[in-house]
Amino acid sequence: MRTFPIGGIHPHDNKEWSKDKAIEVLELPDEAKLPMVQHIGSPATPIVQKGDKVLTGQVIGQSTGFVSANIHSPISGTVTNVDMFPNGQGQRRMMVVIKREGDEWLETIDRTPDHKRECTLEPKEIIAKIKDAGIVGLGGAQFPTHVKLTIPDGQKAEVVVINGVECEPYLTSDYRTMLERAEMVLTGTEIVMRAVGVKRAVIGVENNKPDAIKHLREVIARDGYHGIEVMPLKMRYPQGGEKQLIAAVTGREVPPPPALPISVGAVVCNVSTCVAIYEAVQKNKPLIERVVTVTGKHLNSTHNYLARFGTPASRFFELAGIPEGDVKLLNGGPMMGRSVVDITAPLIKGCSGLTVITGAEAARGKELSCIKCAKCVSVCPMGLEPYLLSKLAKMQKWDMAEEHNTVDCIECGCCSYTCPSNLPLLDYIRIGKQTVSTIVRARAAANNKK
Amino acid sequence: MNLLLTVLTLSLLGVLLAVILYFVAQKFKVEEDPRIDEVEKMLPGANCGGCGFAGCRAMSEALVKNDNIDALYCPVAGGDVMKSIAGYLGKSAADKAPMVATMLCGGTCQKRPKINHYDGALSCAVVNTFYIGETGCAFGCIGYGDCVQACKFGAMALNPETGLVEIDPDKCTACGACVKTCPKGLIELRKKWPKNRAIYVACRSKNRGSVVMKVCKAGCIGCGKCAKACPFGAITIDSYLAYINPDKCKLCRKCVNECPTGAINIKNMERLPKEPAAPKAEAPAVAKSETAK
Numbered sequence: 001m002r003t004f005p006i007g008g009i010h011p012h013d014n015k016e017w018s019k020d021k022a023i024e025v026l027e028l029p030d031e032a033k034l035p036m037v038q039h040i041g042s043p044a045t046p047i048v049q050k051g052d053k054v055l056t057g058q059v060i061g062q063s064t065g066f067v068s069a070n071i072h073s074p075i076s077g078t079v080t081n082v083d084m085f086p087n088g089q090g091q092r093r094m095m096v097v098i099k100r101e102g103d104e105w106l107e108t109i110d111r112t113p114d115h116k117r118e119c120t121l122e123p124k125e126i127i128a129k130i131k132d133a134g135i136v137g138l139g140g141a142q143f144p145t146h147v148k149l150t151i152p153d154g155q156k157a158e159v160v161v162i163n164g165v166e167c168e169p170y171l172t173s174d175y176r177t178m179l180e181r182a183e184m185v186l187t188g189t190e191i192v193m194r195a196v197g198v199k200r201a202v203i204g205v206e207n208n209k210p211d212a213i214k215h216l217r218e219v220i221a222r223d224g225y226h227g228i229e230v231m232p233l234k235m236r237y238p239q240g241g242e243k244q245l246i247a248a249v250t251g252r253e254v255p256p257p258p259a260l261p262i263s264v265g266a267v268v269c270n271v272s273t274c275v276a277i278y279e280a281v282q283k284n285k286p287l288i289e290r291v292v293t294v295t296g297k298h299l300n301s302t303h304n305y306l307a308r309f310g311t312p313a314s315r316f317f318e319l320a321g322i323p324e325g326d327v328k329l330l331n332g333g334p335m336m337g338r339s340v341v342d343i344t345a346p347l348i349k350g351c352s353g354l355t356v357i358t359g360a361e362a363a364r365g366k367e368l369s370c371i372k373c374a375k376c377v378s379v380c381p382m383g384l385e386p387y388l389l390s391k392l393a394k395m396q397k398w399d400m401a402e403e404h405n406t407v408d409c410i411e412c413g414c415c416s417y418t419c420p421s422n423l424p425l426l427d428y429i430r431i432g433k434q435t436v437s438t439i440v441r442a443r444a445a446a447n448n449k450k
Numbered sequence: 451m452n453l454l455l456t457v458l459t460l461s462l463l464g465v466l467l468a469v470i471l472y473f474v475a476q477k478f479k480v481e482e483d484p485r486i487d488e489v490e491k492m493l494p495g496a497n498c499g500g501c502g503f504a505g506c507r508a509m510s511e512a513l514v515k516n517d518n519i520d521a522l523y524c525p526v527a528g529g530d531v532m533k534s535i536a537g538y539l540g541k542s543a544a545d546k547a548p549m550v551a552t553m554l555c556g557g558t559c560q561k562r563p564k565i566n567h568y569d570g571a572l573s574c575a576v577v578n579t580f581y582i583g584e585t586g587c588a589f590g591c592i593g594y595g596d597c598v599q600a601c602k603f604g605a606m607a608l609n610p611e612t613g614l615v616e617i618d619p620d621k622c623t624a625c626g627a628c629v630k631t632c633p634k635g636l637i638e639l640r641k642k643w644p645k646n647r648a649i650y651v652a653c654r655s656k657n658r659g660s661v662v663m664k665v666c667k668a669g670c671i672g673c674g675k676c677a678k679a680c681p682f683g684a685i686t687i688d689s690y691l692a693y694i695n696p697d698k699c700k701l702c703r704k705c706v707n708e709c710p711t712g713a714i715n716i717k718n719m720e721r722l723p724k725e726p727a728a729p730k731a732e733a734p735a736v737a738k739s740e741t742a743k
Contacts, residue, residue, distance in 0.1 A: 089581035090588060092657070326567065341566045341581055364569045424571035430579050 007381035032310025041067030070134035133280030139270035158265030168333035188274030296356030328362035365422035386415035393432030500625025556652030586665030597628035676705035
């Protein structure tokens with residue numbers, strides 16, 4: 001069985017808590033807050049004002065530039081505020097607040113439940129539809145999908161890789177999507193293949209999800225999805241990283257930034273993104289909802305919800321029942337998730353799960369000295385030297401950090417996870433990565449001026 | 451005999467090498483302005499980088515080479531030393547008032563309660579990459595002391611009671627290392643008054659007053675009372691935040707009693723006595739800020 005060549009760790013997947021919970025449709029929120037930044041790139045501009053009536057699916061935030069995405073209203077009602085509100089990390093961001101009145105949709109959206117497979121659109125039309133629908137990578141990176149599917153001149157896509165890995169512990173939203181919405185995933189994959197002009201697609205699924213592998217294969221054989229293949233991968237974190245997945249599936253290594261996966265002929269999409277693409281292209285439905293896992297060992301109940309964006313995180317925690325005492329709330333899983341300090345923060349496009357961890361699991365160990373065991377080096381999936389990068393960032397030696405390729409770091413957290421001295425390696429590497437990226441960008445801008 | 455031979459050989463070798471070295475030194479002599487050494491001696495030799503150069507040597511080279519040295523200033527040495535250096539070099543130095551680093555956050559543990567618990571790496575820069583910090587204020591002091599580490603003069607210390615950084619104005623040289631380090635941009639170099647007197651708005655929150663009041667009892671809510679009270683027009687309000695311009699301020703302290711939240715801090719000065727003629731509406735506000743202390 002295949003996997004990526006170097007590094008990686010094997011944390012307990014903890015998926016048993018929520019993997020058997022079928023996707024439930026969450027009731028519509030009474031009030032939805034929509035941040036204007038739910039993607040990588042330039043923020044969207046709010047095009048509605050206080051007092052405006054909006055319908056479900058209506059554009060409320062217009063994308064500004066190529067690397068940007070539209071924001072749509074997930075509910076129908078009245079805009080009550082356009083102002084700065086705290087996000088999950090407490091930072092104040094521009095948000096549009098909509099108070100729900102009834103459930104009226106835009107008439108162009110096809111809400112019939114039947115599956116529509118036929119797609120005769122041209123690649124350009126498909127990409128335009130995806131752009132209008134505001135689709136971003138739903139695996140967590142939130143990179144605008146239309147940018148990914150626009151193949152730069154001189155390069156050619158050879159294979160579409162669909163990410164059904166879900167290597168992050170606890171989360172099961174992609175798993176449930178593959179089980180319950182397999183037809184949508186596969187039709188979405190066909191549309192992506194059509195958009196980038198390739199005949200072959202591989203869905204990578206880790207071998208801890210045998211049901212999903214079996215179900216997808218059955219549907220492929222039953223409905224005759226030609227050219228789509230399901231590839232079981234050996235379970236290993238961070239296999240869901242774009243570069244790791246390409247290495248595992250195709251055996252090719254993506255060169256360091258600024259090279260993109262397309263330079264080795266691969267286009268990668270998450271399974272949930274495929275569902276969104278299917279709905280946008282075939283049903284004219286913009287991205288207004290997603291499957292989100294609410295999980296944790298000590299919750300009263302765990303769930304997989306199909307929820308509209310803008311639903312406050314507190315609603316999910318209410319339904320799941322948070323245990324008493326100090327808990328750690330995570331937007332995402334325990335490896336890459338970010339702590340939520342403000343539970344009024346809304347659900348956004350990139351949030352595949354809300355995880356609650358408690359007690360010793362949530363606490364960090366006592367920081368000790370580095371014993372030069374090089375465990376962090378052996379687990380780094382990018383072949384970097386985390387102990388060194390963290391030290392260089394601490395000492396603010398940005399030139400040396402750049403020499404040692406700190407910008408290649410994918411922030412997977414394997415180094416911090418494996419460190420026997422509990423050193424916060426990634427915390428410092430992240431600072432180094434941000435600072436060096438800023439320096440590199442400034443230098444490039446200065447060189448362009450010359 | 452052997453001994454004599456050894457001594458002779460080594461002495462001859464020594465003389466020969468000395469002669470070679472002499473000619474090499476003559477041939478490859480580096481002409482350097484002797485004034486650079488002299489200027490370097492006059493500088494404090496802290497090598498702090500406060501002037502913008504890599505160290506005192508680089509600064510003295512720049513001082514000797516540039517004709518106009520108005521832009522060059524050693525904050526550690528201060529204006530007098532700069533003048534004597536300029537006098538030595540026959541140039542003119544710009545007049546610069548001495549500065550002192552000031553921490554613009556008054557959100558102590560009591561006034562700005564913690565709402566979550568952080569157990570990651572103890573560094574403000576790291577906290578800032580994750581989220582806004584342990585309190586509800588996105589602009590306030592994080593309190594892990596990155597600036598204390600950056601200070602080469604031992605002028606900064608973390609007060610465990612207030613959770614804030616305190617600056618000793620006598621030790622502070624205004625080199626600006628802390629200003630660059632603070633991820634929230636809370637430290638400002640302000641004019642240094644005699645006897646270390648100071649008056650400043652200890653808040654950098656650009657949030658609306660209602661938001662500030664929820665998270666911090668010592669924050670500026672942008673009410674503008676201080677700006678109205680200031681007879682010199684030194685106070686401006688921008689994005690719900692008052693700022694006292696130290697160049698215009700005359701330390702009259704009229705603004706301090708006006709402030710309903712006590713965000714205006716004064717150092718080494720007494721508050722003005724409460725004016726008997728003041729309108730009654732303001733009296734409870736003052737009393738409130740005093741009891742809050």
